[in-house]
Amino acid sequence: MSDELVLYTNPMSRGRIARWMLEEVGVPYRTEILHFGTTMKGDTYRSVNPMGKVPSITHGKTVVTECAAICAYLADVFPQAGFAPAPSKRADYYRWMFFAAGPLEAAISNRVLGFEVPKERERMVGYGTYQDVMDTLEAAVRANAYIAGDTFSAADVYVGSQLGYGLRFGTIEKRAAFEQYFGRLALREAYQRANDKDNAAAAELQNAG
Template sequence: MSDELILYTNPLSRGRIARWMLEEIGVPYRVEILQFGTSMKGEAYRQVNPMGKVPAIVHGKTTVTESAAICAYLADAFPRKGLAPPPAHRGNYYRWMFYAAGPLEAAVSNRVLGFEVPKERERMVGYGTFSDVMDTLEAAVRTNSYIAGDTFSAADVYVGSQIGYGLQFGTIEKRPAFEQYFGRLALRDAYIRANELDNAAAAELENQA
């Protein structure tokens, strides 16, 4: 596919997930850095994402927002990299990517905000309890080398990012299984390149402030 690929991001955001995924697929892309509260909420960018949040990608005539969706889309749009299993073997791939986008994201966000679900209301929320979410995730990353089996996939970009950020900022417990899993991912060339690019972009923004 030869359509132009544009990443809308900020280096201090979930845009780092999309950057990592783009580095994994290894195709040229253009970056538009947006500022929180100004250009990110401006009319021009709201034509891309009405939420005024990053990341988003535009690929030709296709716009994709939401980090998990971006990872899944790019894996399918550039299949030569093998970042999505064959359709008949995508059970764990879909399961854990959307587990991270749903129960994990919600449980961690609520914990950070100081909200604890009352015990009598646990069945009303998709994740039940924070401890159940962490125990389930720990078992998943301990079972195989990668989240969907023995092969790295786009699901590892998304799940790994969630775990990596959680370990860095203390929102996910530093269990050995989490540290070992993310440690494997952090050695990938694409992850290292993406980090270097985003760190440089963050430093440039700081110098402009």
């Protein structure tokens, strides 16, 4: 597909996940850096994402928001990159991609905000308990080299990003299995390129401010 790809992001945001996926896919893209509270909430960007949140991508006239969706979309639209399993082998790929977007994200967010689900209400929330989520994720990353088997996929970009951020900032327990899994991912050239680009963009913003 020849339509222009544009990444709308801020280097101090979940936009780093989308950047990593774009670098893995290896296709040309343009970056639009948005500022919290100003351009990110302006009418121009809200025409792309009414939530006024990043990241988003546009691909020609197609708009994709939400990090997990962006990762899955790019894997599907650029199949030559090989980051989505064959449809008949996507059970674990879907399972862990959506586990990270649902139970993991919610459990971490609530923990950071200081909200603990009352024991008698645990069945009302999708993740049950933070401990259940951590134990389930640990078992998953122990099982194989990558989250959906023996081959790196877009699900690793999303799950790995969550783990990398959580380990760095203390929102995820520093278990050996988590550190070993993310350590493998952090060696990837695309991850390092993406990280370098976002670090440079963050430095530019800081200098400009």
